[in-house]
Amino acid sequence: MDHFLYRDGELYAEDVPLREIAATVGAPFYCYSAATFTRHFQLFDEALDGMEHLVCYAMKANSNQAILKLLGDQGAGMDVVSGGEYRRARAARVPGDRIVFSGVGKTEDEMRVAIESGIRQFNIESEPEMEVLSRVATSMGTEVPVTIRVNPDVDAKTHEKIATGKAENKFGIPISRASEVYALAANLPGLKVIGIDVHIGSQLVDLDPFRLAFRKVADLTEQLRAEGHEITRLDLGGGLGIPYERSNADPPLPRDFGQVVREEVGHLGCEIEIEPGRLIAGNAGVLVSEVIYVKQGEDRQFLILDAAMNDLIRPAMYGAHHDILPVKEPAPGEEPATYDIVGPVCESGDTFAKHRQMPAVGVGDLVAFRSAGAYGAVMASEYNSRPMIPEVLVQGDQFAVIRPRPTFDEMINRDIIPSWL
Numbered sequence: 190m191d192h193f194l195y196r197d198g199e200l201y202a203e204d205v206p207l208r209e210i211a212a213t214v215g216a217p218f219y220c221y222s223a224a225t226f227t228r229h230f231q232l233f234d235e236a237l238d239g240m241e242h243l244v245c246y247a248m249k250a251n252s253n254q255a256i257l258k259l260l261g262d263q264g265a266g267m268d269v270v271s272g273g274e275y276r277r278a279r280a281a282r283v284p285g286d287r288i289v290f291s292g293v294g295k296t297e298d299e300m301r302v303a304i305e306s307g308i309r310q311f312n313i314e315s316e317p318e319m320e321v322l323s324r325v326a327t328s329m330g331t332e333v334p335v336t337i338r339v340n341p342d343v344d345a346k347t348h349e350k351i352a353t354g355k356a357e358n359k360f361g362i363p364i365s366r367a368s369e370v371y372a373l374a375a376n377l378p379g380l381k382v383i384g385i386d387v388h389i390g391s392q393l394v395d396l397d398p399f400r401l402a403f404r405k406v407a408d409l410t411e412q413l414r415a416e417g418h419e420i421t422r423l424d425l426g427g428g429l430g431i432p433y434e435r436s437n438a439d440p441p442l443p444r445d446f447g448q449v450v451r452e453e454v455g456h457l458g459c460e461i462e463i464e465p466g467r468l469i470a471g472n473a474g475v476l477v478s479e480v481i482y483v484k485q486g487e488d489r490q491f492l493i494l495d496a497a498m499n500d501l502i503r504p505a506m507y508g509a510h511h512d513i514l515p516v517k518e519p520a521p522g523e524e525p526a527t528y529d530i531v532g533p534v535c536e537s538g539d540t541f542a543k544h545r546q547m548p549a550v551g552v553g554d555l556v557a558f559r560s561a562g563a564y565g566a567v568m569a570s571e572y573n574s575r576p577m578i579p580e581v582l583v584q585g586d587q588f589a590v591i592r593p594r595p596t597f598d599e600m601i602n603r604d605i606i607p608s609w610l
């Protein structure tokens with residue numbers, strides 16, 4: 190489902206050889222495929238065909254404005270989780286009435302900015318937040334559409350750091366208390382309660398948890414309607430996983446997800462929103478890095494790359510797997526080598542893979558981390574005073590740097606040495 194393929198003996202992004210981009214911007218860098226982004230968005234859009242719907246891209250997965258513009262132009266909405274993301278989406282010319290605001294800790298300032306500049310809805314996550322939003326909206330002389338995020342207490346069967354739908358997680362209100370909380374919200378000025386929101390986690394590779402959660406939302410819809418609430422919109426969140434390891438069985442597709450939505454909530458006549466992030470962005474990007482050294486250890490070979498955990502933290506943070514391919518296509522039948530693949534950062538956590546079998550590579554060769562388009566660049570830092578790596582977007586045979594690498598001076602001169610030192 191992506192556009193990173195070998196052609197004439199080397200890895201291409203659409204119609205551009207990654208080698209050519211490396212020669213222009215220098216390794217390491219992120220490279221995204223516009224066609225892959227567009228295709229993934231369209232797959233979700235088509236999956237909900239026949240139901241009134243909006244696909245709100247969860248922009249925390251990859252929030253470069255070029256990506257937001259690309260998806261916004263296709264008709265995508267955005268799911269934002271901070272005032273910064275809201276501003277970024279608006280800067281990329283996404284209309285406010287296509288932006289939904291999620292997150293457990295929205296501040297008054299964030300609420301005000303979004304109300305002033307236009308918002309589709311707030312997804313509220315607690316009673317205290319509801320009261321603050323009511324006060325802010327009232328003080329601005331307006332009424333804002335809201336859904337309330339419920340926590341369905343469903344096991345998403347994913348990594349514990351990205352599971353969000355169990356009772357022990359900080360997200361949403363317990364679904365058992367929904368009746369009470371909706372009654373409270375209905376009586377607060379400045380809020381127009383229009384729906385229900387749910388998001389149970391990320392990198393789900395099984396549809397059953399979605400089905401369970403959506404069924405609970407459907408039951409709740411009927412219950413709340415019986416209690417006199419007008420429920421016209423269901424935000425069903427994101428979370429559909431991607432195949433990080435090509436050798437494994439493929440996870441369900443957007444159309445399978447869409448089918449579950451249809452079966453579980455299709456009869457309710459509600460407008461449907463979904464918030465996919467990873468599936469749209471993940472396989473639309475690679476991280477390209479150069480081999481600095483091949484080092485012989487006591488009992489293993491280390492492949493030391495110029496990319497590190499500060500550029501792509503998923504392996505260190507979640508124990509995540511990324512397939513790593515040589516940019517130059519290996520000859521058929523070539524014996525694979527086994528490496529511990531590491532970066533230059535001064536901690537052992539800076540390990541991308543252990544005992545990884547892959548085609549042999551040497552100093553100066555380029556490798557590509559697949560599935561690096563989501564939760565890659567957005568989670569990068571300058572740890573070890575390593576400048577943030579550039580991001581490049583390819584469309585057909587053209588490419589552009591969509592975020593340049595800062596110079597060392599730009600990075601260093603952000604610090605201020607006080608005059609009294």
Ligand SMILES: *Cc1c(COP(=O)(O)O)cnc(C)c1O
Binds near residue numbers: 270429465467
């Ligand atoms: C992170 C998040 C998403 C997107 O999750 P993916 O796994 O990237 O699809 C959607 N909605 C909310 C509220 C989120 O926090």
